[in-house]
Amino acid sequence: METAIAVEGLQKSYKKVEVLKGVSFQVGKGSIFALLGSNGAGKTTTINILTTLLKADAGTATIDGVDVRQRPEQVRQRISLTGQFAAVDNRLTARENLRLISDLHHLPDSAQTAAALLQQFNLVDAADRYVQTFSGGMRRRLDIAMSLIGSPSVIFLDEPTTGLDPEARNDMWRTIKALAKGGTTVFLTTQYLDEADQLADQIAVLHQGKIIASGTASELKRLVSGSHITFTFATEKQCVAAKALLAKHYQVASDGVTLSVIIDGTTSQVAQLFAQLRDSHIEPTEFSQKVPTLDDVFLKLVGTAKEEK
Amino acid sequence: MQAVKDTWTMTKRSFRHITRSVDTIITVVIMPIGLMLLFEYVFGGALGQQTGTKYINFITPGIIVMTVASGIAYAAVRLSMDMQSGIINRFRTMPVAPSSILGGQAMSSTLSNLFSCLLVLAVAFLAGFRSSASFGAWLLFAGLLALFTLALTWMALFFGLLAKTMEGAGAFSYLVLLLIFISPTFVPTSSMTHVLRTFAENQPMTPIVETMRSLLSNGTAGPKLWTALAWIVGILVVMYVASLAVYKRRTITTGN
Numbered sequence: 001m002e003t004a005i006a007v008e009g010l011q012k013s014y015k016k017v018e019v020l021k022g023v024s025f026q027v028g029k030g031s032i033f034a035l036l037g038s039n040g041a042g043k044t045t046t047i048n049i050l051t052t053l054l055k056a057d058a059g060t061a062t063i064d065g066v067d068v069r070q071r072p073e074q075v076r077q078r079i080s081l082t083g084q085f086a087a088v089d090n091r092l093t094a095r096e097n098l099r100l101i102s103d104l105h106h107l108p109d110s111a112q113t114a115a116a117l118l119q120q121f122n123l124v125d126a127a128d129r130y131v132q133t134f135s136g137g138m139r140r141r142l143d144i145a146m147s148l149i150g151s152p153s154v155i156f157l158d159e160p161t162t163g164l165d166p167e168a169r170n171d172m173w174r175t176i177k178a179l180a181k182g183g184t185t186v187f188l189t190t191q192y193l194d195e196a197d198q199l200a201d202q203i204a205v206l207h208q209g210k211i212i213a214s215g216t217a218s219e220l221k222r223l224v225s226g227s228h229i230t231f232t233f234a235t236e237k238q239c240v241a242a243k244a245l246l247a248k249h250y251q252v253a254s255d256g257v258t259l260s261v262i263i264d265g266t267t268s269q270v271a272q273l274f275a276q277l278r279d280s281h282i283e284p285t286e287f288s289q290k291v292p293t294l295d296d297v298f299l300k301l302v303g304t305a306k307e308e309k
Numbered sequence: 310m311q312a313v314k315d316t317w318t319m320t321k322r323s324f325r326h327i328t329r330s331v332d333t334i335i336t337v338v339i340m341p342i343g344l345m346l347l348f349e350y351v352f353g354g355a356l357g358q359q360t361g362t363k364y365i366n367f368i369t370p371g372i373i374v375m376t377v378a379s380g381i382a383y384a385a386v387r388l389s390m391d392m393q394s395g396i397i398n399r400f401r402t403m404p405v406a407p408s409s410i411l412g413g414q415a416m417s418s419t420l421s422n423l424f425s426c427l428l429v430l431a432v433a434f435l436a437g438f439r440s441s442a443s444f445g446a447w448l449l450f451a452g453l454l455a456l457f458t459l460a461l462t463w464m465a466l467f468f469g470l471l472a473k474t475m476e477g478a479g480a481f482s483y484l485v486l487l488l489i490f491i492s493p494t495f496v497p498t499s500s501m502t503h504v505l506r507t508f509a510e511n512q513p514m515t516p517i518v519e520t521m522r523s524l525l526s527n528g529t530a531g532p533k534l535w536t537a538l539a540w541i542v543g544i545l546v547v548m549y550v551a552s553l554a555v556y557k558r559r560t561i562t563t564g565n
Contacts, residue, residue, distance in 0.1 A: 053398060089396055
């Protein structure tokens with residue numbers, strides 16, 4: 001895969017506070033990359049450096065091979081930023097906002113550009129209303145629509161769903177997926193693990209200015225112990241029998257009438273587990289499966305990072 | 310060329326904001342017009358005798374200066390609003406000439422304030438203001454006024470960039486208004502107490518008001534032209550440089 005964003009050893013301090021302590025990662029063209037981290041981890045600083053708003057103290061960053069420090073004007077031709085606070089003009093209408101950005105890109109037909117985007121983002125009915133009267137979700141949609149003008153090859157979204165209601169959030173997720181499908185590289189920051197899980201092809205976990213882990217969602221989940229199934233039996237005797245049977249092949253732990261079995265999460269293994277119990281005429285009354293979430297991963301990683309300190 | 314195009318686009322944007330809040334246009338002109346009528350019709354009988362000329366002719370130049378001082382406050386508020394939203398960062402990450410961001414605001418404020426001056430001048434004519442100044446003198450007057458408006462606009466942008474809140478952004482204009490009151494706008498400085506007179510004769514608004522009055526009353530720029538110009542250009546340069554410095558500092562994002 002071609003590289004859209006390459007970051008190497010990025011460092012940045014504000015006065016004496018070190019915000020980024022050598023951040024490196026790569027983002028493939030047309031993929032969705034999520035920079036995951038809690039408040040104060042350095043996400044926005046990273047975005048600000050990549051979008052030419054801020055200069056790094058050390059390290060390099062390139063967009064489509066163009067250095068952000070040496071050629072900011074050329075980088076600006078290739079990117080667009082949707083910041084944490086909707087970057088729209090509340091005192092203009094939606095259409096005027098779109099035409100403004102189109103004019104600033106020196107596009108020949110701003111009226112047509114605006115009309116097409118209003119259609120695409122389902123804002124036709126609200127096109128000539130002042131943005132001031134828009135809901136948070138509509139404002140975000142307009143914000144993204146404005147970001148698409150000039151056909152940027154990389155779009156930066158800083159916490160795109162913060163403050164949105166669940167419906168608007170789903171809308172936004174669909175929009176982001178559609179963007180990537182259309183070949184645009186999407187770089188987003190988020191503090192929501194399920195968002196990174198849902199959207200991102202690649203995730204990097206940023207903690208206190210360092211990338212502490214990166215990979216796909218499932219690769220990250222593998223960092224914590226696998227999923228497990230918990231059975232509940234009618235009697236303790238049955239539970240002991242089940243434990244004796246399954247301990248030969250699996251890691252198990254029992255407590256009274258409940259038994260936890262650690263599995264690798266594949267369906268064939270789950271089926272085999274149930275078959276073995278049935279063949280031995282042991283019937284659990286209840287069972288539940290626990291799959292590790294990115295939350296588990298995040299908490300574990302952050303915990304480890306603390307210990308190392 | 311790109312910078313010119315972008316500045317024009319930004320000026321148009323800012324003009325939309327201005328024409329959409331008609332109330333601010335009215336607020337801008339109502340105060341100077343109100344003061345003009347108050348001084349002409351209520352105090353004019355008593356004060357006019359000291360000036361040795363038709364009182365409305367005496368006060369109109371100062372009233373026009375006052376119109377600019379009250380109008381620029383809105384430029385500060387508009388810029389402050391932009392600084393607090395994310396739109397400036399959007400512009401800064403676009404292939405847009407950086408100078409157009411503040412340049413558009415400076416253009417729109419200067420042009421709209423000159424328009425307010427025209428309105429006030431029209432009311433002054435209705436109230437009996439007359440001038441025998443030549444076309445050349447009027448042209449010089451207009452040029453001086455435009456330069457003055459531009460200088461005060463950059464002062465407004467400076468305070469707009471500095472202000473932490475939108476409400477605070479326009480407050481500085483009261484100081485300028487105060488300076489205009491302590492100038493020979495309404496009464497000659499010779500009628501003031503000694504301390505006040507010393508202050509009045511050495512502050513920037515005095516030569517500016519007197520030069521404008523001289524231009525409109527006898528068609529010559531008078532002895533204070535160079536002092537007036539020095540003040541205006543001085544304010545313009547200092548405020549322009551200071552604004553760019555604050556803009557640079559404020560746009561270096563200090564968040565996470």
